[in-house]
Amino acid sequence: MASGAAGRLATTTTRAAAVNAGKTVRFTSRALGRGGGTALPGRVAGRIDPGLAASLARGLPNGCVLVTGTNGKTTTTRIMAGAARAAGFAVITNPEGSNMLSGITTALLVHANGLGVMTAPASAIGIFEVDEGALPSAIRALSPRLVVITNLFRDQLDRYFEVDFIARLWQQALSALPPSTTVVLNADDPQVAHLGEDIQAKVIYFGLDDRQWARPTLEHAADSRRCPNCNHDLLYELSFYAHLGHYACKECGWRRPDPRFAAWRVQLQGVEGSQSQVTTPAGDRLLQLPLPGLYNAYNALAAAAAASCLGVDPDLVQLAAQSTACAFGRFERVSVADRQAVLLLVKNPSGFNESLRLVLGGEGLRHLLLGLNDNGPDGRDVSWIWDVEFEACAGRLKYLAVAGQRANDLALRLKYAGVGDTSGGPETVPGEPVEDMVLAFFAALEQTPPADTLYVLASYTAMWALRRELVKRGYLAPFYAPGRDCRSVTT
């Protein structure tokens, strides 16, 4: 007995030490102005007590939710968190960019007391965005009640190696979930939908049921053309973008599951947003979204399906979606004096294609600045730009500039895409590659008349460098600030 008590005491002491160390690191990091201190505190605390995240998560009265996927996890997490808040939950969530277990641990330890015990209110719930590769460890540590997977695209192969590998990791992780848990999956993504087969957790699908957005053929950026069940060809009846669509296997008969949450009559309102009719078990609802593009309609749909699993009414999802401020570089608007710019983060071919489609939609010529770096968070391998359909830019631009550490690669890609080829008539020629993203941005802004908008499509650290400067100059709010609103700060 005595030894047991001593053991428990030791654990408690370690736990308290871990929490206090984490808080100290966080405080120091902030006081020194060293950014948000979002991952390091959790990493330090986790080093001291590897069981900390699990222990703190157990202290959440309403458990926790994990959201992952290649694209859309940040936006989906935000809409969901907003809806849960509106429904009366006290939501604990992680800031974007801190989606490894260390970032989640930081978010949790802020709510622990000096003894290392969770002090969250009875209404507390954790809603966390998780990196694709970190899902298995997050599931083991946090025992979530609900896991949401948005999609699986080719992304940063230098970090994830192969798309199939991530699918296998997820499958193993989900198969460990008990029957009391729920998994929300995208029915339109074959590899994601197939994760719902043969698992104990309850499965809820969401998907798009609107023929008008179907495209005639699969794009090159499509990663999953094979049946995840038997490896034969999938036949697509409808294809929305990349490999998302309505499909069936002609060999084994496996097909897209029918979604419980289905969006139909989707109206895309250009860069302003979208509106869709959504079928839910609670009846049909109208989902109005201030974020543009089909991919954001998917995110809102995923959030609606997930929120309903928490007993949150779809009307509250609508409310949350309507007031969802954009995430870091997700269609962020910036005003500098009388000039306007919009920032779009691009991470992989499918996301880049969707962003280009959005920017080039409608009439008129566009002002475009492209930024590419090759640091870890961007992907050190820049080969993916060859899978982006830059050909669509030919003849559609009034101004084009390339910037970043690998601006030369962008310039080369555009040359082979025929953008800036004047032999066929008048065409915008891209300027000389500039490494400095900030210089390139202000130069581009100067070339953009007040009535027009400069669209900035940049990879993670290129966007980060630009945002950092815009924050410093007061044009944008820092993205880790509490209660921040990313809408423009006009000077």
Add this chain to the structure above:
Amino acid sequence: MKLVLGYLYPSVMSQYGDRGNVLTIMRRCQWRGIDVEVDNLEVGDRVDPRRVDLFLMGGGADTHQRLVCDDLLNVKGDDIRRAVDDGAAAFAVCAGYQLWGHYYRTATGHELPGLGVFDAHTVHRAAQTGTRLDTITKAGSVRAVGNLIVQWGSQVLVGFENHGGRTYLHSGAQPLGRILAGGGNNSEDGFEGCVYNNALGTYLHGPAFPKNPALADYLIEAALSRRYGSVALEQLDDARETSAQQRALQQATAKSARWRQLWSDGVG
């Protein structure tokens, strides 16, 4: 003049921007007034060894290799070997390169028989060390991932490698070049790629052709010379290509330390 490009398994073996190689061949021919026809050679399609001037095969995962290996060997194999022996040009990258050797033993120990154009074999590092790839960290520990710089004759080639397989050339087989940075064939002997006749096998992704136009032109010239006798290609303005190659070289050799500092400050 006309060049027929045989693109092997475009819907299965095309990751890492491999399509950029096809585009580069098309454009560089087009700019010189040479017609290009692309034959997409999927599973089940037969190869006409007299028709194809240049074969391209790209990268893919173990699962993709398993899908095409039988077809490569039994439907297309004889005709591809016949064409290559006759002087047809070929460029096989990564997973494609591995399947053009004698065999590839996958991470799980399966042996996939290859074309045998290259006198070489490949073994996945996980199969060598008995590592089970059940986490990202373990999967990363057995792979060669990073910039790959190769001395190829008097030229320097730049690209990116990302592979778990280790390729061993048999005695007498000729490597493509010597490694200046990266792992190359097996991270052991300092060599990269393999050459047989006008067929080149390599781990250079990037894709390789846009930033190494000399490599693309070498293969175009070899392919056309087989059909039209000795062909000398017109020089193109490669200012963009050269500056992208130089930039990639700089990035590979000295990543900006200043930036790394900024990044770690900001994210903590």
